[in-house]
Amino acid sequence: MxxxxxxxxxxxxxxxxxxxxxxxxxxxxxxxxxxxxxxxxxxxxxxxxxxxxxxxxxxxxxxxxxxxxxxxxxxxxxxxxxxxxxxxxxxxxxxxxxxxxxxxxxxxxxxxxxxxxxxxxxxxxxxxxxxxxxxxxxxxxxxxxxxxxxxxxxxxxxxxxxxxxxxxxxxxxxxxxxxxxxxxxxxxxxxxxxxxxxxxxxxxxxxxxxxxxxxxxxxxVLLPMYISSWVFAQYHRERAAHQATVRALVQAVDIKDRYTRGHSERVGQASVLIARELGMAEDRLDVVRFAGILHDVGKLGVPTRVLTKDGPLTPEERRVIELHPEYGHEMVRGIGFLGEARAAILHHHERMDGSGYPYGLHGEQIPEFARVVAVADAFDAMTSTRSYSRARPVPTALAELERCAGTQFDPRMVAALAQALDRHGWQPAVTADEARPNPPGTPPGGNVPPPREATPEPADRPRERA
Incomplete structure (x- = not known):
């Protein structure tokens, strides 16, 4: 009690x-x-x-x-x-x-x-x-x-x-x-x-x-009031069920890859900042938040030894890990309330110049939510301290995003994030117990491979390119 x-x-x-x-x-x-x-x-x-x-x-x-x-x-x-x-x-x-x-x-x-x-x-x-x-x-x-x-x-x-x-x-x-x-x-x-x-x-x-x-x-008079209250209660119960579903999936990802614990929630938060700056309707803000939170759910289908490998990836391991957007899309395909978030999960590693994966989409072919999540994902990866990389200052991370705008990222999304951070600021959280340098021979970006024959990723992209 x-x-x-x-x-x-x-x-x-x-x-x-x-x-x-x-x-x-x-x-x-x-x-x-x-x-x-x-x-x-x-x-x-x-x-x-x-x-x-x-x-x-x-x-x-x-x-x-x-x-x-x-x-x-x-x-x-x-x-x-x-x-x-x-x-x-x-x-x-x-x-x-x-x-x-x-x-x-x-x-x-x-x-x-x-x-x-x-x-x-x-x-x-x-x-x-x-x-x-x-x-x-x-x-x-x-x-x-x-x-x-x-x-x-x-x-x-x-x-x-x-x-x-x-x-x-x-x-x-x-x-x-x-x-x-x-x-x-x-x-x-x-x-x-x-x-x-x-x-x-x-x-x-x-x-x-x-x-x-x-x-x-x-x-x-009480009858319509009771009906409206019942509908309202049903809405909140359904919303709570949605939140519980998302929470369970995120917890499963966090348990599998301890290096990025908390990353998903922060990507969801940054995605909402971008979407709100773009003037998206309120009903879409929840969906884009789900997209950010669940963008890495496909890591559940990637062998843990690949996700946590200290050294560089072999070509075969690279091909396996590049499948995680498709794994994620398959996992959430039947969850109706995710809506546009499903496409963002599948395409958040596409690039504006068409050199991304899994399908090599370019420009406006890439769904809007995927372009939002890509920027939020890269930003949090660069501004978070991990066990294998140190956090960059927010201005440095924004400068790197602006450098890659037009080739890797949608310039409109990068500008929206910069404006939102200017208004609200950003408080990145430490997601690992201690910081240590990358193992010798390991690229600064970690173990998620860069897009094929493309402009390099921002230097501190995390191992899962999450």
């Missing part, structure tokens, strides 16, 4: 005290609380969270249920528009306590989740009440003042988002030991749009709840 730091325990305790103070006015004798509405909304929120808690239901549906309280925030935001602040805060407690907890310890996590939700809903309800949400929503035959109702609903959703962001950043800082600035960085940007959508759905629920059709009509 993970031990909760003392600072985090104190932070959770303060949140629980704040949540208790928030709901206390509703529990006082004689408080004017519409308990029927509170009970219905609290039960609805709890029922929405309960299936994800039930392992049997989740397993029966292939683990495709949306997990986490965020899937059903429209119920809480509807409560913030319909109820007084203290009563609205009460509706968050049952569902937050029932929601699934993925990691131990479960009890403190549930207590924290309930306290944070109660505080956020209470703050949202207080904002909505101050802006006259009850009047704007109308009642029964009275039509809601929708243009005006958008103001309290939007303000409530914003306050709800700000409260949760502030509380979540605090727990990250105290429980995870993250510096305060880093703990809150990016939280608001990621949460603002989803919470705005939830606020609109909550407004729809509240309007229908107050209409002559009553609470039953409001339930129909």
């Amino acid at each position: 993970k031990v909760i730091p003392r600072a985090a325990r104190a932070y959770i305790g303060c949140a629980l005290l704040g949540a208790g103070a928030c709901v206390l006015p509703a529990l006082r004798p004689g408080a004017a609380v519409p308990w029927g509405t509170v009970a219905l909304l609290a039960a609805l929120y709890a029922l929405c969270e309960l299936p994800a808690r039930c392992r049997l239901i989740d397993r029966a549906l292939g683990r495709s249920l949306p997990v986490g309280t965020g899937s059903f925030f429209p119920v809480l935001l509807a409560a913030a528009l319909l109820l007084p602040p203290a009563a609205a805060a009460l509706t968050a407690l049952p569902g937050s306590l029932l929601a699934r907890v993925e990691e131990p310890p479960a009890a403190p996590r549930r207590a924290w989740r309930a306290a944070a939700a109660a505080l956020a809903v209470g703050a949202a309800a207080l904002t909505a009440d101050a802006l006259g949400a009850a009047t704007a929503l109308g009642r029964g035959p009275d039509a809601p003042d929708l243009p005006y109702a958008l103001l309290p609903a939007g303000a409530a959703a914003l306050v709800f988002c700000l409260a949760l962001t502030a509380l979540d950043g605090g727990i990250r800082a105290t429980a995870g030991g993250i510096p305060p600035r880093a703990a809150w960085r990016g939280l608001l940007g990621r949460s603002l749009v989803p919470h705005t959508v939830h606020g609109l759905a909550g407004l729809m629920m509240a309007v229908l709840w107050r209409s002559t059709y009553g609470p039953v009509a409001a339930l129909f």
Whole structure:
């Protein structure tokens, strides 16, 4: 069981005290609380969270249920528009306590989740009440003042988002030991749009709840929200499966060739820098990253004795190792989500002048992703310290790439990398435990052969020309 730091325990305790103070006015004798509405909304929120808690239901549906309280925030935001602040805060407690907890310890996590939700809903309800949400929503035959109702609903959703962001950043800082600035960085940007959508759905629920059709009509708002949450959960599970597939292949390559451990991830990172500088669409950035990460997966088909040989390669060993792009392409050919990355894996050793391998393509015949990966691959090889070569400075590596632009590399890709590095910089990692010089008679480029009858590779290309 993970031990909760003392600072985090104190932070959770303060949140629980704040949540208790928030709901206390509703529990006082004689408080004017519409308990029927509170009970219905609290039960609805709890029922929405309960299936994800039930392992049997989740397993029966292939683990495709949306997990986490965020899937059903429209119920809480509807409560913030319909109820007084203290009563609205009460509706968050049952569902937050029932929601699934993925990691131990479960009890403190549930207590924290309930306290944070109660505080956020209470703050949202207080904002909505101050802006006259009850009047704007109308009642029964009275039509809601929708243009005006958008103001309290939007303000409530914003306050709800700000409260949760502030509380979540605090727990990250105290429980995870993250510096305060880093703990809150990016939280608001990621949460603002989803919470705005939830606020609109909550407004729809509240309007229908107050209409002559009553609470039953409001339930129909949850159906599209649940479907969208399910689709979103499916997307993230599929993405996680893709990442796991790529990670397993990269780990297999790293285990086989310890000299280039970490190289694949850095080539993926450099490929994304180039692609982003070229203005590629966001959906292609993931694919080009996969191309960079998996460009050397074909080394799994090359005998280890050839990959790790200290001396120069024989002609037969040279022919064997030149097959690794084709091996890689065969390995990933059936992985549909890789898309254009498959062509990059096959052609990342082609050259602009046509002297590369395996097929001797030239110029624009070489797929765009392959031209991106070729530059990223060479750049990382030159700027990484290996057990058989020392890292070159970034300016020296860029100068070498520019020297080979037009013959070996696409000049557009080289220029894009230079511009990206000027904007973002580069932090190459050491991928070997110690540095030692090349064995006598071993070319600086290592054991991957240069293209046939071509301009020499940059001097510090690694042995796998990865």
